Amino acid sequence: MKTSYINQKLRQWKLAAGFCAVLAVGVAGCEPKLDEPTPSAGTADFSKYVAIGNSLTAGFSDGALYLEGQQTSYAVLLAEQMKLAGGGEFTVPFVPAGNGAGGGGNGKLVLGRVAGSLVPIPTPGDSSVFRYIGDKGPYNNMAVPGAKAIHLPVNGYGSALGNPFFRRFASRPTASIIDDAAAQKPTFFTLWIGNNDVLGYASTGGANDEVTASAIFDRAIDASIAGLKAGNSNLKGAIANIPNILKAPYFTTIPYNAVELNATQADALNAGLKAGVTASAKPRVETAVKAAVEVGVRAKVTEAVKAQVTATVTEAVKAEVKSRAIAAGQSEAAAEATADAFVKSREGQKTIEDEVEKQMKSAEVKALIDSNVAAQMATPEVKALVDAKVKEELDKLLVGLPTFAAGKNPFLIEDKRSPLGFRQAKAGELILLPALVTIRDPRFVPATPLANNLVLSEDEVALVNNGITAYNAKLKKTAEDNNYAFVDINAFLDQVSTGFSFNGVTYGTTFVTGGAFSLDGLHLTDRGAALITNEFVKAINSKYKSSLNAVDANSYKGIKFPK
Amino acid sequence: MTFSKYLYATAITGMLIASGAPNALCGGYQVNLQGQRQIGMGNTGVAFTNDASSIFFNPGAMARMPKSGVVLGGSFIFSKVKYLSATTNTVHETESPMGTPFAVYAAYKINDKITAGLGVYTPFGSSVKWADDWEGRFALESIKLQTISVQPTISYKINDMISVGAGFTYSFGSVSLTRGVPLTDSDGNPSRGTLSGRASGIGFNLGTSIAVNEKLMIGASFRSASAMAVKNGETSFTVPGSAASNFPTTNFQASLPLPYVLSLGASYQPTEKLLLSAEVNYVGWSAYKELKFEYDTLVAGSNETVSKRNYKNSFIFKVGGEYYITENFALRGGVYFDQSPVQDGYMTAETPDSNTLGYSIGLGYRIGEAVNIDASLLFVDRAKRENVAAPDANTLSGTFHAGAVIPGISIGINF
Numbered sequence: 001m002k003t004s005y006i007n008q009k010l011r012q013w014k015l016a017a018g019f020c021a022v023l024a025v026g027v028a029g030c031e032p033k034l035d036e037p038t039p040s041a042g043t044a045d046f047s048k049y050v051a052i053g054n055s056l057t058a059g060f061s062d063g064a065l066y067l068e069g070q071q072t073s074y075a076v077l078l079a080e081q082m083k084l085a086g087g088g089e090f091t092v093p094f095v096p097a098g099n100g101a102g103g104g105g106n107g108k109l110v111l112g113r114v115a116g117s118l119v120p121i122p123t124p125g126d127s128s129v130f131r132y133i134g135d136k137g138p139y140n141n142m143a144v145p146g147a148k149a150i151h152l153p154v155n156g157y158g159s160a161l162g163n164p165f166f167r168r169f170a171s172r173p174t175a176s177i178i179d180d181a182a183a184q185k186p187t188f189f190t191l192w193i194g195n196n197d198v199l200g201y202a203s204t205g206g207a208n209d210e211v212t213a214s215a216i217f218d219r220a221i222d223a224s225i226a227g228l229k230a231g232n233s234n235l236k237g238a239i240a241n242i243p244n245i246l247k248a249p250y251f252t253t254i255p256y257n258a259v260e261l262n263a264t265q266a267d268a269l270n271a272g273l274k275a276g277v278t279a280s281a282k283p284r285v286e287t288a289v290k291a292a293v294e295v296g297v298r299a300k301v302t303e304a305v306k307a308q309v310t311a312t313v314t315e316a317v318k319a320e321v322k323s324r325a326i327a328a329g330q331s332e333a334a335a336e337a338t339a340d341a342f343v344k345s346r347e348g349q350k351t352i353e354d355e356v357e358k359q360m361k362s363a364e365v366k367a368l369i370d371s372n373v374a375a376q377m378a379t380p381e382v383k384a385l386v387d388a389k390v391k392e393e394l395d396k397l398l399v400g401l402p403t404f405a406a407g408k409n410p411f412l413i414e415d416k417r418s419p420l421g422f423r424q425a426k427a428g429e430l431i432l433l434p435a436l437v438t439i440r441d442p443r444f445v446p447a448t449p450l451a452n453n454l455v456l457s458e459d460e461v462a463l464v465n466n467g468i469t470a471y472n473a474k475l476k477k478t479a480e481d482n483n484y485a486f487v488d489i490n491a492f493l494d495q496v497s498t499g500f501s502f503n504g505v506t507y508g509t510t511f512v513t514g515g516a517f518s519l520d521g522l523h524l525t526d527r528g529a530a531l532i533t534n535e536f537v538k539a540i541n542s543k544y545k546s547s548l549n550a551v552d553a554n555s556y557k558g559i560k561f562p563k
Numbered sequence: 564m565t566f567s568k569y570l571y572a573t574a575i576t577g578m579l580i581a582s583g584a585p586n587a588l589c590g591g592y593q594v595n596l597q598g599q600r601q602i603g604m605g606n607t608g609v610a611f612t613n614d615a616s617s618i619f620f621n622p623g624a625m626a627r628m629p630k631s632g633v634v635l636g637g638s639f640i641f642s643k644v645k646y647l648s649a650t651t652n653t654v655h656e657t658e659s660p661m662g663t664p665f666a667v668y669a670a671y672k673i674n675d676k677i678t679a680g681l682g683v684y685t686p687f688g689s690s691v692k693w694a695d696d697w698e699g700r701f702a703l704e705s706i707k708l709q710t711i712s713v714q715p716t717i718s719y720k721i722n723d724m725i726s727v728g729a730g731f732t733y734s735f736g737s738v739s740l741t742r743g744v745p746l747t748d749s750d751g752n753p754s755r756g757t758l759s760g761r762a763s764g765i766g767f768n769l770g771t772s773i774a775v776n777e778k779l780m781i782g783a784s785f786r787s788a789s790a791m792a793v794k795n796g797e798t799s800f801t802v803p804g805s806a807a808s809n810f811p812t813t814n815f816q817a818s819l820p821l822p823y824v825l826s827l828g829a830s831y832q833p834t835e836k837l838l839l840s841a842e843v844n845y846v847g848w849s850a851y852k853e854l855k856f857e858y859d860t861l862v863a864g865s866n867e868t869v870s871k872r873n874y875k876n877s878f879i880f881k882v883g884g885e886y887y888i889t890e891n892f893a894l895r896g897g898v899y900f901d902q903s904p905v906q907d908g909y910m911t912a913e914t915p916d917s918n919t920l921g922y923s924i925g926l927g928y929r930i931g932e933a934v935n936i937d938a939s940l941l942f943v944d945r946a947k948r949e950n951v952a953a954p955d956a957n958t959l960s961g962t963f964h965a966g967a968v969i970p971g972i973s974i975g976i977n978f
Contacts, residue, residue: 031643032643032656032947032964033645034645034646034647034964035654036647036652036654039652118805501952503650503698503699503959504701504703504959515745534650549650550651552648552650552651552698554700554701555698557747557751558747560748560751560803561746561747561749561803561804562748563750563803563804563805
């Protein structure tokens with residue numbers, strides 16, 4: 001009885017123990033397990049990474065070089081990932097905290113409300129940005145805002161005549177960017193250069209600067225790579241090509257045909273444009289027509305006056321010769337014959353011509369001609385002729401006048417080659433971001449042409465595109481020839497321009513809301529810099545069999561919206 | 564006595580907390596925790612069930628109940644999802660809220676042929692909460708999907724061999740989804756949006772049970788699809804003031820399909836003490852094409868957000884057994900394989916689904932003729948699965964691994 005009870009208890013305990021064992025194994029087995037891999041450098045050596053580039057590499061953003069932008073440049077983000085795979089310190093020539101400095105003495109742009117809409121507003125610039133800190137260098141981030149490829153190997157680029165953004169941290173005034181980079185004996189470099197070789201031209205609608213010739217570009221790249229290799233013959237690195245800058249919001253925000261009108265507005269604009277062009281062209285046309293008519297009138301009057309003067313002078317010469325001959329004892333008839341003969345002689349003709357010329361130049365005769373011309377011009381016949389010609393010319397001009405219609409209309413843009421001095425923009429021509437200020441001004445009348453420096457015309461677009469294509473061919477070849485990683489930023493921006501999805505966030509190139517581009521429409525937000533970092537990581541990992549981590553782009557800031 | 568009081572209290576608490584089931588249970592957002600005896604046997608149930616839980620498992624079997632009865636049960640889901648980012652190689656994990664799906668059934672034997680019953684249970688649900696600064700927060704911060712089905716059912720025993728049954732299902736519930744909005748204000752504060760609303764849908768549940776002989780039974784059931792329609796759900800956004808007009812508080816419409824489930828199974832009872840059971844489910848997940856929210860006014864410049872899901876139909880294979888070691892005390896065990904309906908590229912942080920193995924054990928205890936107490940313990944082991952985000956899925960690339968431990972208990976009373 002008792003034994004069976006004990007056995008029964010024992011069996012229950014065994015069961016319970018078994019149950020618990022199963023439970024323990026099950027609980028442990030059902031705990032998800034995922035391990036974070038350790039980043040490695042592969043065949044690369046990240047111990048001394050130096051970044052070479054322009055504003056994009058420096059962390060220039062929102063129209064200025066300022067501290068937060070520098071702290072999240074793709075070069076800094078990349079260096080942070082390299083640090084987990086044997087990378088060393090990455091020093092940056094930081095500017096003082098604050099608004100930083102960009103173009104035109106301004107600091108960074110901030111998004112603000114103006115008359116109910118959100119617009120980028122410049123802050124006051126900080127001149128202490130340009131205080132010299134080159135004595136505290138060298139710096140791993142050697143990127144210089146504004147630098148073109150052709151500037152990289154130029155000695156003296158850090159001088160007073162060079163670039164103030166390099167001057168502030170160059171080792172000495174005569175240094176070149178490549179000198180100062182190579183002197184650090186980098187084990188790894190990144191090079192992203194060439195944007196500014198087209199940008200200065202493109203961003204001013206072709207009105208300023210020029211597109212670097214590809215042969216000069218090529219030589220600068222060769223010289224730069226040779227200079228870097230002189231610092232370390234076993235150098236490894238990554239070269240990025242340049243994006244199609246014309247896909248940045250700076251160039252795409254305003255469509256060429258963003259003038260939206262209803263029928264009434266279109267009619268009013270057409271009438272206004274016609275009246276305006278007529279009013280502004282009429283005096284010019286009238287003056288030109290009158291001048292042309294007067295030339296004819298004057299010629300005729302002058303001819304008539306000259307005939308009159310010639311007759312008078314001939315008479316006078318003849319009388320003079322005759323009276324001298326009579327005084328010399330010739331008979332009346334003989335003297336008459338002598339005088340006739342003289343007048344007909346070469347000498348006589350010359351004397352007459354000289355006198356006529358002299359008289360024609362006299363103030364009296366000139367005044368006579370002028371008064372005759374004036375009198376002729378005042379006749380109803382000539383006046384009618386002038387009016388008819390003026391009308392004809394004006395009509396010719398107005399035939400080429402653009403007309404507005406209900407719906408979307410192209411902007412009018414300046415064009416010196418057009419007889420009107422302006423024309424309609426064509427599809428494919430780009431209205432630049434600074435035109436927003438003009439267009440958003442309530443006083444803006446679409447009949448007023450946009451200035452040349454706000455528009456990139458068809459042929460200017462082609463020039464920029466050709467430049468980019470040529471530079472990118474060289475950059476790719478340079479990466480291949482030297483066995484460096486090649487980062488295809490051009491292809492990446494193409495993806496972004498059609499929508500690039502990252503962890504549930506879609507990035508695009510829409511101004512302000514696209515996420516990747518900062519308020520200047522050309523440079524990156526922190527998130528944009530992080531996306532670029534990831535492109536570098538991908539290319540470097542693939543070339544050097546390294547396993548750098550990419551970064552969580554969404555965790556960086558985009559554009560800050562007012563509360 | 565105190566023990567059963569505790570059980571009642573637990574079951575009722577479960578009902579009150581209702582049914583957010585952390586995702587980690589079954590294919591998609593299906594929750595298969597409707598009977599403790601069945602869970603203990605690898606979640607089989609279409610062929611052998613003969614208590615009030617037939618209302619869910621096979622309405623056709625209800626008429627075979629020897630007596631009227633009531634079953635009250637609930638489960639406690641402890642789950643976790645881990646995610647290894649393909650981008651940053653960082654591991655994130657869910658904050659693992661405990662889920663408490665429940666099932667309550669009552670069946671009344673009107674006469675020897677006809678039994679009528681009512682079931683209230685949670686067929687679908689999902690509750691996932693990630694840290695609000697995790698890498699996928701713009702795809703999902705948290706989701707809570709709750710569904711309760713009420714199913715009046717009638718069952719008819721045609722003869723000793725065949726019985727049939729049918730139930731009408733009214734399902735209601737709520738959905739709430741929170742995502743980050745990729746905007747920061749001038750102080751760097753993040754933004755987020757929540758979509759929440761109530762949903763309802765109707766369907767039916769049919770079944771038949773066939774006793775081939777004393778030992779072998781066959782069962783089949785079909786739970787229909789139903790569309791849980793969210794009417795006039797509400798958006799709520801926390802965004803910078805200057806962007807608020809782009810993120811208005813507005814209504815949205817959405818529809819979440821609940822798939823049909825076709826079940827076919829057999830059970831075999833070689834001796835009084837031993838019962839073996841096997842079952843196949845075919846789940847019509849292909850109804851879940853996309854997760855679409857249509858807004859009454861534009862949100863972020865768009866009148867809808869669409870995330871493709873592109874589920875495909877899937878199978879679940881289950882086997883289980885039960886053995887009475889004493890007259891009143893049964894041990895159970897089972898295993899099932901649940902094929903993921905989610906295609907490559909479409910794994911999401913809300914349902915990071917993969918092929919799943921479930922292992923279960925269970926205990927049953929009879930107190931006299933009137934009372935059954937059943938307990939189960941289910942281990943859910945999802946396969947580690949790598950996702951390369953499809954462009955239209957609005958999701959994350961990386962590796963997901965999920966698992967869950969689910970204890971549950973029920974009490975059945977026959978009268």
